[in-house]
Amino acid sequence: MVTCGLPYANGxxxxxxxxxxxxxDTFARALRKLGQSVAFVSGSDMHxxxxxxxxxxxxxxxxxxxxxHHERYQETFPRFDVAFDNYGHTRTETNVELxxxxxxxxxxxxxxxxxxxxxxxxxxxxxxxPDRYVEGTCPYCGAHARGxxxxxxxxxxxxxxxxxxxxxVITGNPAEYRTRNHKFFRLSEFQEYLGEFIDRLEGxxxxxxxxxxxxxxxxxxxxxxxxxxxxxxxxxxxxxxxxVWVDAPIExxxxxxxxxxxxxxxxxxxxxxxxxxxxxxxxxxxxxxxxHVIGRDIIxxxxxxxxxxxxxxxxxxxxxVLASGFVNLDGRAFSTSRNRAVWTDDYxxxxxxxxxxxxxxxxxxxxQQDTDFSWDRFAERVNSELVGTLGNFVYRSLLFAHRxxxxxxxxxxxxxxxxRIERAIEEFEESVNDYSVRAIGRAPVExxxxxxxxxxxxxxxxxxxxxxxRAAQVIRDCVQLVKAVCVLGAPVMPGMAETLWTQLxxxxxxxxxxxDAALDAPPETFDAPTELFERIEDDRVxxxxxxxxxxxxxxxxxxxxxxxxxGSDPESTESGDGEPAEAEAVADPGLEPIASDRIGFEExxxxxxxxxxxxxxxGIEGSDELVRLEVDIxxxxxxxxxxxxxxxxxxxxxxxxxxxxxxxxxAELFGVESNGMVLAAGEEADLLTTHGNALPGTxxx
RNA sequence: AGCGGGAUGGGAUAGUCAGGAGAUUCCGUGGGGCUCAUAACCCUGAGACCGGUGGUUCAAAUCCACCUCCCGCUACCA
Numbered sequence: 072m073v074t075c076g077l078p079y080a081n082g083x084x085x086x087x088x089x090x091x092x093x094x095x096d097t098f099a100r101a102l103r104k105l106g107q108s109v110a111f112v113s114g115s116d117m118h119x120x121x122x123x124x125x126x127x128x129x130x131x132x133x134x135x136x137x138x139x140h141h142e143r144y145q146e147t148f149p150r151f152d153v154a155f156d157n158y159g160h161t162r163t164e165t166n167v168e169l170x171x172x173x174x175x176x177x178x179x180x181x182x183x184x185x186x187x188x189x190x191x192x193x194x195x196x197x198x199x200x201p202d203r204y205v206e207g208t209c210p211y212c213g214a215h216a217r218g219x220x221x222x223x224x225x226x227x228x229x230x231x232x233x234x235x236x237x238x239x240v241i242t243g244n245p246a247e248y249r250t251r252n253h254k255f256f257r258l259s260e261f262q263e264y265l266g267e268f269i270d271r272l273e274g275x276x277x278x279x280x281x282x283x284x285x286x287x288x289x290x291x292x293x294x295x296x297x298x299x300x301x302x303x304x305x306x307x308x309x310x311x312x313x314x315v316w317v318d319a320p321i322e323x324x325x326x327x328x329x330x331x332x333x334x335x336x337x338x339x340x341x342x343x344x345x346x347x348x349x350x351x352x353x354x355x356x357x358x359x360x361x362x363h364v365i366g367r368d369i370i371x372x373x374x375x376x377x378x379x380x381x382x383x384x385x386x387x388x389x390x391x392v393l394a395s396g397f398v399n400l401d402g403r404a405f406s407t408s409r410n411r412a413v414w415t416d417d418y419x420x421x422x423x424x425x426x427x428x429x430x431x432x433x434x435x436x437x438x439q440q441d442t443d444f445s446w447d448r449f450a451e452r453v454n455s456e457l458v459g460t461l462g463n464f465v466y467r468s469l470l471f472a473h474r475x476x477x478x479x480x481x482x483x484x485x486x487x488x489x490x491r492i493e494r495a496i497e498e499f500e501e502s503v504n505d506y507s508v509r510a511i512g513r514a515p516v517e518x519x520x521x522x523x524x525x526x527x528x529x530x531x532x533x534x535x536x537x538x539x540x541r542a543a544q545v546i547r548d549c550v551q552l553v554k555a556v557c558v559l560g561a562p563v564m565p566g567m568a569e570t571l572w573t574q575l576x577x578x579x580x581x582x583x584x585x586x587d588a589a590l591d592a593p594p595e596t597f598d599a600p601t602e603l604f605e606r607i608e609d610d611r612v613x614x615x616x617x618x619x620x621x622x623x624x625x626x627x628x629x630x631x632x633x634x635x636x637x638g639s640d641p642e643s644t645e646s647g648d649g650e651p652a653e654a655e656a657v658a659d660p661g662l663e664p665i666a667s668d669r670i671g672f673e674e675x676x677x678x679x680x681x682x683x684x685x686x687x688x689x690g691i692e693g694s695d696e697l698v699r700l701e702v703d704i705x706x707x708x709x710x711x712x713x714x715x716x717x718x719x720x721x722x723x724x725x726x727x728x729x730x731x732x733x734x735x736x737x738a739e740l741f742g743v744e745s746n747g748m749v750l751a752a753g754e755e756a757d758l759l760t761t762h763g764n765a766l767p768g769t770x771x772x
Numbered sequence: 773a774g775c776g777g778g779a780u781g782g783g784a785u786a787g788u789c790a791g792g793a794g795a796u797u798c799c800g801u802g803g804g805g806c807u808c809a810u811a812a813c814c815c816u817g818a819g820a821c822c823g824g825u826g827g828u829u830c831a832a833a834u835c836c837a838c839c840u841c842c843c844g845c846u847a848c849c850a
Contacts, residue, residue: 079850119850284775294848459812467809527814602810
């Protein structure tokens with residue numbers, strides 16, 4: 072069993088999201104190459120508050136809203152050759168039934184109890200307000216905060232009921248608290264089991280180590296119901312809805328079941344072509360091996376909650392969890408809200424093959440490491456490794472073979488080359504056993520690199536006339552290497568492998584042959600090859616960069632003009648692009664020497680200096696000198712953090728006019744975003760201001 | 773604060789779990805070669821005391837301790 076974390080049906084997919092799915096797909100394909108019977112499943116996560124709220128905002132039903140995204144995902148994955156055996160969603164009958172069955176079992180086994188807790192409530196709408204859908208004032212630092220966390224101030228986690236002056240994020244109505252009955256899962260009973268489980272869990276290090284803090288500490292019982300009308304009901308209690316993190320992982324099982332019940336489960340179980348349908352119960356409850364491929368943000372769910380649930384219902388435990396790192400864009404996080412992203416559609420519309428990005432993202436860094444996407448690096452890697460090394464070796468070999476021999480020359484495979492291919496096969500197997508997705512991805516390019524050295528050093532183009540037998544031998548070896556590259560490359564670059572398989576004159580599908588086929592004799596004849604990959608020229612890269620840049624700026628401009636932009640984005644988990652910017656430098660006591668480097672007027676113009684008026688000022692808890700300011704700069708009000716707390720009476724700051732750097736990089740100081748920089752002179756932090764009546768927003772020159 | 777992940781030639785990135793040959797690969801860079809091949813390919817040079825300090829060992833990028841700096845996680849967001 073290989074599963075991929077469920078994408079949340081709440082927005083478009085960008086290329087960063089794909090890393091997990093491409094990783095899972097590559098791994099599943101590699102397992103099949105080793106002859107294993109594999110089911111590879113996933114599905115869309117349809118429930119939860121963000122979907123309910125966003126649907127409400129759009130004026131459509133949550134079902135319609137989620138289904139729309141689900142259908143998009145379902146179309147997108149195959150276009151990147153992510154070939155799930157089944158891709159379902161959490162609202163299917165299969166999942167609803169299975170979820171209720173799971174929960175019923177847990178209940179019967181005594182793993183669930185009732186407890187009354189306080190929840191925020193919107194009395195006008197008659198609706199509960201889970202966690203984030205409440206905002207108010209942090210009782211610790213006084214900053215504006217979300218219901219579950221003081222996100223702008225001290226960063227503390229808030230328990231329900233703690234926040235002061237709570238209001239609904241959705242309606243703006245003041246919220247009150249009500250006591251409601253909820254269901255709790257006795258996670259604490261699994262403490263000992265999980266402690267042992269985590270030691271034998273395979274996969275990436277982060278998945279095994281990160282949950283240790285919880286497991287080796289004290290596990291709290293887990294509230295598994297919500298006051299929401301969008302989700303799966305608790306069995307027997309219609310008004311109680313299960314928390315999405317209960318039904319989401321169960322979709323792995325449901326999706327497998329759907330696969331088993333579908334017609335195509337019999338014919339695609341890999342090399343062993345016994346036409347038996349996939350047995351989902353055997354896979355989940357008996358001898359199946361379970362591998363979860365996820366993003367590193369949901370490790371706890373897969374290494375704590377989920378294994379406990381599985382244990383509670385008597386299913387197999389996961390054998391491995393592979394938690395991928397994030398993909399950044401030019402060194403900074405993708406930001407969907409700011410349109411700082413390369414969307415999957417963008418990529419495909421540019422006409423790039425899935426193979427290129429698959430190779431790029433799989434082989435660029437270890438699976439659990441964060442990595443970076445940029446068009447420059449993408450083009451660089453495609454051009455040197457895929458065009459220059461792999462494509463070139465394959466093309467020159469096959470072209471030479473076709474021209475001279477009309478196919479594979481008659482000669483025995485040389486011992487050296489056979490050994491080299493055998494080694495590549497062994498290394499491939501080791502990579503799979505080590506869950507090293509990166510090494511699986513690099514295998515074909517490494518072997519092609521050897522091929523290039525080999526053909527270059529042997530110079531068959533010279534040998535054709537001088538030593539025809541030797542020439543035939545060399546080309547025979549090269550064609551074999553091409554075939555091996557094709558077989559080894561099939562998991563990472565399925566499209567490339569299929570094309571190459573055909574070029575080699577092979578029949579059937581490269582995906583159905585086992586790894587050892589790399590050593591089987593290639594067909595005697597084949598046609599002239601075509602080039603597998605196309606070079607990405609520099610001006611194309613420039614163009615791609617410009618397009619991306621223009622879009623980011625456009626989105627930023629829209630955000631600036633959007634003065635009503637008070638509604639906090641519910642899925643803004645991705646917007647925290649923390650560029651570490653220097654805080655205001657504290658000047659030395661004496662006078663600093665005047666900088667000797669002169670700058671031009673143009674360089675000065677790079678600074679966007681504006682007049683602003685402080686609207687609100689508030690010290691930041693835990694910091695000696697930082698103050699959170701809200702500064703009116705005409706077009707908008709900015710939140711800026713300044714290191715002036717010790718030096719001014721914070722309460723007297725509102726009303727002061729100041730000069731700020733408006734195009735300062737955003738920075739995060741003490742967990743608070745600073746969007747600009749207030750100018751002040753010297754140790755005393757003497758604020759710069761204007762002496763006339765320049766209005767907020769006026770440019771300073 | 774605690775925990776997790778990182779720090780390796782100019783840039784990127786492997787190796788660390790199972791310590792030992794000249795520390796991997798890609799880009800860039802100096803020199804040379806080839807012309808079968810998509811100005812692709814091959815050979816060769818320069819460039820890293822593997823974040824810091826101390827320790828274990830015949831031997832440390834790798835193990836141990838402490839420290840510095842980045843990124844992330846910390847449960848009723850998904």
